[in-house]
Amino acid sequence: MSEIKVIFVYQDGSKHEFLANEGETVLQVARRYDVPLEGACEGSLACSTCHVVVEPCCYSRKLAQKSIEEEDMLDLARGLTSTSRLGCQVKLDKSMDGIVFHIPADSRNFCPNK
Helix, strand or coil, rough: CCEEEEEEEEECCCCCEEECCCCHHHHHHHHHHHCCCCCCCCCCCCCCCCEEEHHHHHHCCCCCCCHHHHHHHHHHCCCCCCCCHHHHHCCCCCEEEEEEEEECCCCCCCCCCC
16 A cells, blocks of 8 residues: 655645555545544535645646535535535545645634634
């Protein structure tokens, strides 16, 4: 299993690099490293609280296409962009090494400690 460098840009603009395993979702990585990304539905595609914005220069990497269900949930996300994704739906692979995910400034987060 390959390790992949994933970069999260927090709401305050600070960048944080982490190592992820191939096959993990962005949400799983965020949870392991206490990244302030909620995922209230536990990755069941029933909310938009794990909304991330993929750095536009990274978006052309081999991200799987959004499903209709993901598109529908993204419609509920604040700060939606053309490169928005749900962290629970993005599975990492080695072609994504160095990918950058921004946590939107106006994200819905129901957990007060995150």
